[in-house]
Amino acid sequence: MTTDARPSLLLVEDDPVLGPLIAELLEGDYRISLVADGRRGLSSALGQPWDVMVIDRGLPGLDGIALISALRAKGISTPVLILTALGATDEKVRGLDAGANDYMSKPFDAGELGARLRALTRSYTQPTVSIGDWELNAVGRSVRSVYGPLVTLTAKECELLAALATDPDRVFSRDELIGSVFPSTDQPSVIDTYVHHLRRKISRNVIRTVHGVGYQIGDGHE
Amino acid sequence: MTTDARPSLLLVEDDPVLGPLIAELLEGDYRISLVADGRRGLSSALGQPWDVMVIDRGLPGLDGIALISALRAKGISTPVLILTALGATDEKVRGLDAGANDYMSKPFDAGELGARLRALTRSYTQPTVSIGDWELNAVGRSVRSVYGPLVTLTAKECELLAALATDPDRVFSRDELIGSVFPSTDQPSVIDTYVHHLRRKISRNVIRTVHGVGYQIGDGHE
């Protein structure tokens, strides 16, 4: 298989030497995107799902701590390791309190950075549901194909897909799905609309229509 | 029969009013055990098998989410409905992601609770009928041979095949089949048409013609 299985890593580091250096160190193990200021970091972090982030404490535009706070406020729970030149304990506490998951002071050991990142990507890997060739991350509201990029879903899209995925091969009636995903309405056609959204975002073959009955998640044997 | 056929239900709810109230509501349909804190909930849940659990989100001792996570980590896959005062969507996602199967916000409607519990205790596995090398899923309107691809059927195709499969080796007359599958018509040739559809979709040998009499599935050995 030709798929790149490396986890994606967003590196936010303004130092023109250190940034590329870290990127080079880690590029064997991660697919790295490097951005050099806080605002771009935020838009990158929000723009697509990441497996892990490494964020510098002192950044132009938007401070690292503020960046992490903003992410967490948005409900992004991607694991973050924060880097800093400051080794003081209260700095560490502040970073972790803001929502960082780990912390390293410069200068740091490359091996230790690698180990800490492995620990982060291991322990914080969010549970996913397999749907044929797709993996649904209900917490991050994202779906990724084995063969393609990550796709972000809206809340309802995600809930609908998750509901169908609770029991592959089972056929769900529209009323059933409305009860669990769209309790605020009783109009079955809303399901059609969202099925359409999901098929457009993901793939036409993920959700099967059972004429006159409802919808079902295929099992990859089609 | 003297056996109590009611499913067993473990209710973990610390509210001194709501707990007994729910227990009373449901005791006609379930054998209920009520415990009032998370740690006891965990030991009860691990101590014996349950058919279904209702767990409060906020619990003393061990939070409801943590309780469910612990259960799932132990490999306990009993269906769980989580109750909460919090209606926020991300709370819902969090609960479901921790391993809950369904979710209700307080205050809740007693009837809806009953319906959701019935849905949880109902078997999700759809019955399949074996027809030679083929397996028919009447709800999903699909048929598959061993290791073969999934073949989708229309409603009438499926009903006809299911009708024949109710009694393999028995020969069904056209009139008989029309009565049970195509009540809206009285034209026997419609059966021929649908037999043809099935043979094309599945296999030429699944349905045997008994000249002058009708149709039959298999003949004992193929």
Add this chain to the structure above:
DNA sequence: GGGGCCATTAAGAAACCCTTAAGAACGGGA
């Protein structure tokens, strides 16, 4: 060769689903 019976194909009608669009509701940022 004729007659009965079955297999196959086709086509109109009906039921149902897909797609698009637009207004409402929601939430974030200025």
Add this chain to the structure above:
DNA sequence: TCCCGTTCTTAAGGGTTTCTTAATGGCCCC
């Protein structure tokens, strides 16, 4: 608070699938 963008919800037309009917051709037995 207001504005703007996203998401949710509703609605409706067009398109597809499915049902039903019917006609033709093949096969076998008489």
